[in-house]
Amino acid sequence: MIYGLIKKNTYQDSVNLMVLSSKLSESDGINNVSIMMGTPANKEILENTGMYSEEFEEAGANDICIAVDTENKEKVEEVREKLDESIKNLSSKSKDSKLEKSKTLDGALTSLPDANLALISIPGEYVYEEADRLLDKGINTFIFSDNVSIEDEKKLKEKAHKKDLLVMGPDCGTGIISNIPLAFANIIPEGNIGIVGASGTGIQEVTSIIGRNGGGITHAIGLGGRDLSSDIGAISALDALEMLDKDKDTDVLVFISKPPAEKVKNKVIDKFKKLNKKVVAIFLGERPKEDEEKIKYAWTLEEAAYKALILSKRQKDYSSNLSDIKDKLDKIKENSSQRKVLGLFGGGTLAGEAAMLLKEHFNVDAKSKEEGYMLKYEDNKIIDLGDDKYTQGRPHPMIDPSTRKKAIKELKDNDDVAIVLFDDVLGYGSNEDMASALAPEIKEVIEYKKSNNKDIVFIASICGTEDDIQSYSEQVEKLKEAGVLVLDTNAEAVYTSISSLNYLNSNIEIKENNDEKKTILNSDLKVINMGLESFAETIKKHGGQVVQYEWSPRAGGDKKMQGLLDKLNSL
Numbered sequence: 149m150i151y152g153l154i155k156k157n158t159y160q161d162s163v164n165l166m167v168l169s170s171k172l173s174e175s176d177g178i179n180n181v182s183i184m185m186g187t188p189a190n191k192e193i194l195e196n197t198g199m200y201s202e203e204f205e206e207a208g209a210n211d212i213c214i215a216v217d218t219e220n221k222e223k224v225e226e227v228r229e230k231l232d233e234s235i236k237n238l239s240s241k242s243k244d245s246k247l248e249k250s251k252t253l254d255g256a257l258t259s260l261p262d263a264n265l266a267l268i269s270i271p272g273e274y275v276y277e278e279a280d281r282l283l284d285k286g287i288n289t290f291i292f293s294d295n296v297s298i299e300d301e302k303k304l305k306e307k308a309h310k311k312d313l314l315v316m317g318p319d320c321g322t323g324i325i326s327n328i329p330l331a332f333a334n335i336i337p338e339g340n341i342g343i344v345g346a347s348g349t350g351i352q353e354v355t356s357i358i359g360r361n362g363g364g365i366t367h368a369i370g371l372g373g374r375d376l377s378s379d380i381g382a383i384s385a386l387d388a389l390e391m392l393d394k395d396k397d398t399d400v401l402v403f404i405s406k407p408p409a410e411k412v413k414n415k416v417i418d419k420f421k422k423l424n425k426k427v428v429a430i431f432l433g434e435r436p437k438e439d440e441e442k443i444k445y446a447w448t449l450e451e452a453a454y455k456a457l458i459l460s461k462r463q464k465d466y467s468s469n470l471s472d473i474k475d476k477l478d479k480i481k482e483n484s485s486q487r488k489v490l491g492l493f494g495g496g497t498l499a500g501e502a503a504m505l506l507k508e509h510f511n512v513d514a515k516s517k518e519e520g521y522m523l524k525y526e527d528n529k530i531i532d533l534g535d536d537k538y539t540q541g542r543p544h545p546m547i548d549p550s551t552r553k554k555a556i557k558e559l560k561d562n563d564d565v566a567i568v569l570f571d572d573v574l575g576y577g578s579n580e581d582m583a584s585a586l587a588p589e590i591k592e593v594i595e596y597k598k599s600n601n602k603d604i605v606f607i608a609s610i611c612g613t614e615d616d617i618q619s620y621s622e623q624v625e626k627l628k629e630a631g632v633l634v635l636d637t638n639a640e641a642v643y644t645s646i647s648s649l650n651y652l653n654s655n656i657e658i659k660e661n662n663d664e665k666k667t668i669l670n671s672d673l674k675v676i677n678m679g680l681e682s683f684a685e686t687i688k689k690h691g692g693q694v695v696q697y698e699w700s701p702r703a704g705g706d707k708k709m710q711g712l713l714d715k716l717n718s719l
Contacts, residue, residue: 151224152201155212159185159700160235162271163680165212168234172227179217181227186211187701189273189295209701247684249696253281256676256697263695264668267330267687268317269293269679270699275318276300278678278699283307283315288668291317291372292331292679298379301372305383314391314668315384317372321348324355324368328673328692331370331683335690339364341456342392344385345404346371350432350449354402357453363460366398367669376408376416386419393423395669396468400459401427402452407434417443428455466643470651473633479603480566481652486602489645490559491522491530491569492552494545494582495611498571498638499532505642506530509649527564531555546578549585556589559604560596566652567605567645571638572623574612581618583626590630605648606632609641 165183172181182199184190186207194200199215207213214231216224250256257263266282268275272295279289283304296318308315316323322345323330327338334352336359343365345351351368358365369388376382385405392398401423407413413431420427420443428444430436430452436445444459446452470477480486489506493499503522507513512525520537523530531538533545533552545551552570559565572582579585590606597604608627614620624634635641673692677684678699687694 149217149219150199150201151216151218151221152203153214153216153224153228154186154203154207155214155228155231157210158212158235159210160212160238161269161680163269164234164238168231172230175223175226177218177220177223178227179219180215181217182213182215183231184213184215185209185271185701186213187271187273189271245681245685245696247681247688247694247696249698251698253278253676253697256695257285260674260676260693260695263287263674263676264671265290265325265673266676266678267292267683269331269683271701272296272318274701276304279304279315280307282676283311283313286311286313287676288314289316290323290330290370291315291320292683293317294319298374298377301374302380302383305375305380309383309387312665312667314369314387316370319374320370320372322351322368323370324365325668326367326673326692328690329686333368334359336368337364338366339460340366340397340399341402341460342366342395342398342400343368343402343404344371344388344392345369345402346373346375346385347404347406347432350404350430353449354404354453354456357450358457361453361457363453363457366395367392371405373406376405376412378409378412382408382412382416385416389416389419389423391667391669393425394665394667399425399465400456401425402456403427403429404449404452405431407431426459428452428459466640467647467651469633469635469640469644470647473605473648476603476605477648477651479601480605483563483602486563486566487649487652488526488564489528489530489567489569489649490555490565492555493522493530493532493569493571494534494552495571495573496532496534498573498609498611499530499534501638502569502642503530505639505646509646530569546573546582549579549582553586553589556586556593559593563602565604567607567648569641569645570606570608572608572610572612572627574610574616574618574620574623576617578618581623581626583618583623583630587626587630590627590632594631606630607641607645607648608632608634609636609638610634611638 169181169183187209191204194215201215204213216227248259250259265288267290269292272293275291275293275296282289301318305315321332324333334356336355341358341363343351355365355368371384374380375384392401426442428446430446436447439445444455446455491502499522506523510525518524520531520535522532538551542548610620610623612620627634635644675687675692675694676697677694678697681696684694684696
C-alpha cells in the first residue's frame, strides 16, 4: 500500500533525497520509498512509478513528498523521523561549512561580482530559466542537471555562442578548468594537453592515463551527451575547440565523442582542419580513419591518451618568448649590421649543445678549428671559456667570472652582436653568486647601448636547482633585474636566439600575449555553485573562488510568477 506525506517548505537537494530514498527502501518491512520535491515533473515521476498518493495534490515545489510502499503503517512514521534526522544532519553540516553562501543570485553576485562560471545541479525543469539569467549576466554555465529539454539546450547554447560564452551540458558530469575539478573529475597534473569531450568517463579515462604517464592537461571541457546530435549541431564543441586553439598553454587537443550524425561529424572534422594545433580524435565505437596532416585518429581511449602524450612532447613554440624582448629586437632591427650571436659559456657541454643547434640553423657541418671556439661562422661565435686557452693560470670560468666579465664589457665597442648567450652553472664548487658577479657588466653594456640609441639582448639559462647553495630562484631574479631574458633550459635559450635571428632577418610579426581575449580558460575561475554543496567544497579545495547559492524554486516554483518577477527585475 502507498502512504503519502508532505513536509512543507523544506527545500532539499534532489540528489540527497534520492540517496536517502534508496537507503530507506532497504529497511525491513518496507517495499519501496520515494522522497522528492513536489515539482510538477517529480509528481509525474511518482505517478509513472506507481508511488503517487492523493496527498501530493497539495504539494508545491518547495514541499517534500514522501511516498512509502509498505503494509505496516508504523513504518511511515519511521521514514518521516529518519528524513527529519537526515535534514538536521545536512543542516548541521552546512552550518559548519566555511563556504560563503547566499540565498539569492543577486547576493551571490555581490559576493563574487566577477564570477565567470556557474555550476548548476538543480532539478532540470528549473535549469533553463536560471541558466538563461546567468548567460544574460555574462556567466558561462556548467550544467550537471539532466532532464533539460533539447529545445532549451539549443536555445541556451545559441545564446552562449552569440555572447562568446560556453554552455557545458546539460547532463555534463565532468570538467576541469584551469586545474580545478568540476563535478566528477580526477586530480590531473597541469600540462599542455586540452580535452573536449561528450563523454564524462571518456574524459576521466584519457586524462587519468595522461596524468599517470608523465603528462598533464590545461583544461578538460565536457559538453553533455547531446551536443553532437543533429538537433544541437555541436555548438559547444566547436566553441570549446576554438577556445582551446587560442589558449597559449595548450599545445595539443584531444576530442572524445561517440560517432555523431555524419553531417555533424564532418562539421567537427572541418573545424579540426582549421585549427592551428594538432588534434587527436576518437569517435568511440567507430574504426578510426587514416590520419591526416593535423589530425590523429584513435580506436581506444588509451590510444588517444598515448598519441596526445607523444604529440605534446614535440610541441614547443620558442618564438613565443620573443614578446618579452620585442622592444629590444625592434631597436636592433634598425641596425642591419647587428645580426650576430655570441655565446660565452662556462659549461663545455652546454657550449657544445649551443654550437650544435646553431650549426643546424646555419646549415654548416664543419667543426671550428680555432682553439676555444665551439662555433665560429660568419662572426657568430660560441666560446667555451673552460677551454685551456682561457684557463691557463686562472680558475675555471664556473668559479672565476673575470674572463666572461671582460668579454661582456668589450661588447660596448661591438656593433655586430645582437644576442649574447650564456650559462650560469650552480652547485658545489661553482661561484657562490655568478649572477651578481656578471650583473654590473651586463647593466653597463645595456645602458651604454641605449645611450647610443641601440640595444642588445642577453639570454641565459641556469643549470641547477632551488636546493643548490646559490638558490635557483635568486639567481633568476638577479639576472632578470640586470635585464637578462632567463629561460628554463640551454636548448630553449638557443632556440629563442634562433627565433630572434629569424625575426631580425624577416618581416614577421611577434604575437603579443597581452592581446589575448579574456575567456574562462585564461581567467581565474570564480564559480557560483547552484545545487550540490559538495561540488563547491571541491572547487574551494583546489583554489577556485566559489559562492554557494542556496537555490530553491523561486515564487514557490510557480513559473508564471517567476516570469513576472524576471520582467519586473528587468525594468
